[in-house]
Amino acid sequence: MDLRCLFEPKSVAVIGASHDPKKLGHVIFKNFIEGGFKGDVYPINPNIDKILNRKCYPSVLDVPGSIDHAVIAVPAPAVAKVLTECGEKGVKGAVVITSGFAEVGNIKGEKELVEIAKKYDIALIGPNCLGLIDTKAKVDSVFLPMYKLQRPKKGDIAFIAQSGAVGSCVIDLAAEMGVGISKFVSYGNASVVNECDLLEYLRDDPNTRVIAAYFEMVKDGKRFLRIAKDVAQNKPVIAIKAGKTAGGMKAAASHTAAMAGSADVYSAVFRQTRIIEVESLTDLFDYSKIFLQPAPKGRRVGIITNGGGVGVLTTDWAERHGLQLANFSDETKKKAREKFPPHVNIGNPLDLAGDADKERYEYALELLMDDDNVDSIITIILFQTVSLDASVNDVIIAASQKRKKPIIAISIGGEYTKKNKVILESAGVPTYTSPYVATGALSKLTWYARCTKEGVCIPFI
Ligand code: COA
Numbered sequence: 001m002d003l004r005c006l007f008e009p010k011s012v013a014v015i016g017a018s019h020d021p022k023k024l025g026h027v028i029f030k031n032f033i034e035g036g037f038k039g040d041v042y043p044i045n046p047n048i049d050k051i052l053n054r055k056c057y058p059s060v061l062d063v064p065g066s067i068d069h070a071v072i073a074v075p076a077p078a079v080a081k082v083l084t085e086c087g088e089k090g091v092k093g094a095v096v097i098t099s100g101f102a103e104v105g106n107i108k109g110e111k112e113l114v115e116i117a118k119k120y121d122i123a124l125i126g127p128n129c130l131g132l133i134d135t136k137a138k139v140d141s142v143f144l145p146m147y148k149l150q151r152p153k154k155g156d157i158a159f160i161a162q163s164g165a166v167g168s169c170v171i172d173l174a175a176e177m178g179v180g181i182s183k184f185v186s187y188g189n190a191s192v193v194n195e196c197d198l199l200e201y202l203r204d205d206p207n208t209r210v211i212a213a214y215f216e217m218v219k220d221g222k223r224f225l226r227i228a229k230d231v232a233q234n235k236p237v238i239a240i241k242a243g244k245t246a247g248g249m250k251a252a253a254s255h256t257a258a259m260a261g262s263a264d265v266y267s268a269v270f271r272q273t274r275i276i277e278v279e280s281l282t283d284l285f286d287y288s289k290i291f292l293q294p295a296p297k298g299r300r301v302g303i304i305t306n307g308g309g310v311g312v313l314t315t316d317w318a319e320r321h322g323l324q325l326a327n328f329s330d331e332t333k334k335k336a337r338e339k340f341p342p343h344v345n346i347g348n349p350l351d352l353a354g355d356a357d358k359e360r361y362e363y364a365l366e367l368l369m370d371d372d373n374v375d376s377i378i379t380i381i382l383f384q385t386v387s388l389d390a391s392v393n394d395v396i397i398a399a400s401q402k403r404k405k406p407i408i409a410i411s412i413g414g415e416y417t418k419k420n421k422v423i424l425e426s427a428g429v430p431t432y433t434s435p436y437v438a439t440g441a442l443s444k445l446t447w448y449a450r451c452t453k454e455g456v457c458i459p460f461i
Helices: 023-032 076-089 107-120 166-177 193-202 221-234 246-254 263-271 281-290 308-320 330-339 356-372 390-400 415-426 435-454
Strands: 009-017 040-044 069-072 093-096 121-123 132-133 152-162 181-186 209-214 236-242 277-280 300-306 378-382 409-412
Touching: 009 023, 009 076, 009 330, 023 040, 069 076, 076 093, 076 107, 076 281, 107 121, 152 166, 152 193, 166 181, 166 281, 166 409, 166 415, 193 209, 193 221, 209 281, 221 236, 221 263, 236 263, 236 281, 263 277, 277 281, 277 435, 281 435, 300 356, 308 378, 308 435, 330 356, 356 378, 356 390, 378 435, 390 409, 390 415, 409 435
Parallel strands: 009 040, 009 069, 069 093, 093 121, 152 181, 152 209, 209 236, 236 277, 300 378, 378 409
Antiparallel strands: 132 181
16 A cells, blocks of 8 residues: 555645634645645535635545545545545545444444455545654644644654554653654554554655554554554654553554554564553553664663763663673773863762762763763753753753764653753753653663674563
8 A cells, every 4th residue: 555645645635624713624724734744635614615725625526636635524424425535536545534334333334444445446544543743744634723732843653543542642741841743643443554554654665763652452453563563663662552451452442443453462463573562541642752763782881970860770670671881991080080170980880979969961972972981871960959940951962963872851840840851852952850760771672682682682570
């Protein structure tokens, strides 16, 4: 299936576009207009002449030009008819937002949509989905208003989610933290385009370097195994599987008509295919962003801190997650002793003390970057101290942009800290609140790098 018509259309029709700002068709049409999509956008509604100053057409068949992609937001009983019209018009991609199909027992209705899509060779996403976003092509059929769900900037992480709600939470988090995405797809009931098609497409997408996924079910286990293995060799895939308990399986069935399947089998398949499995939505976000860092050569981590206790906690979790505290080289220790005041603790963690300023961070980063005994660097920055301000971000960002080793940050605190975290994140430094999550993510990055290159995996707790 060629999915380019969905992500890179030249023209889009919004079927069910409405004047009423509370209707989904209105929000979708408005988002296309205001989101900066460069192609043609046609509102389709038989009852009105104009929407937002654009000529409205009764049907796609009345549109003079060709249409690559249709977003359908009309009630369930009307979907088959408008989808057929799309087929007759030669539309090659459709996103069916409408609910009321297999997830509520309307198997016949969903089957009809699949048959129409197959007859006309339409790549159909949904039904029962939230829409999709391509930040490069500025395609945005997500039916949530922009003032409520800020859109993330252009970036390298693609996110596919069977659940629209999960998807919206994660992209909201990404936007808030300044983390960019390449694509977002909520694929709902996965009636035609499913997770395998999306993974295959994203494997070859030059704008995507990391894939994050929320699965409720996999439609075709054998195909998934083959495709996931291939995709995860090429790009890291971070996934969360929902519907793991008896109650969760029942909820997934009525949510997206998913047959959730055994959690153990999924975990085994993920391990076999080198998909990185996570257990919470925040982990999905927190783990995905670290995979944009360069691959570490090994598991020896150097920690720089201006707070002793957070350094100790980070050390504990680093070791418990299978990382090793690096033994700094003699040269590193010598240079550090020469440069830093006597109260700086030249160990690992390298405790720069509570009066550390940006110059100390800069020098410490330089030393660890040049030390061959250090594979990755965790920089703990507690912004509450008097000697630190936003300018310390510049030195961390500059070191990170050399892309020699993975550099991540841990910063814990309130409003002032949060502002600085956004600066770091926006510049590509994964920044965490929790030593547990930071070291967990770093250990998975290390695991992935070792598994793909050497076929060996470090042990985890
Ligand atoms: N062609 C074009 N437009 C049509 C049409 C057709 N064949 N049939 C109806 N319309 C128009 C309607 O006239 C209406 O426009 P209006 O406001 O100008 O009258 C518009 O399409 C929407 O139809 P309406 O009957 O008002 O439906 P609605 O907006 O209340 O509900 C859905 C439509 C799709 C939103 C609703 O059926 C639905 O599925 N909601 C749940 C969506 C969801 O949760 N998805 C999963 C998310 S993860």
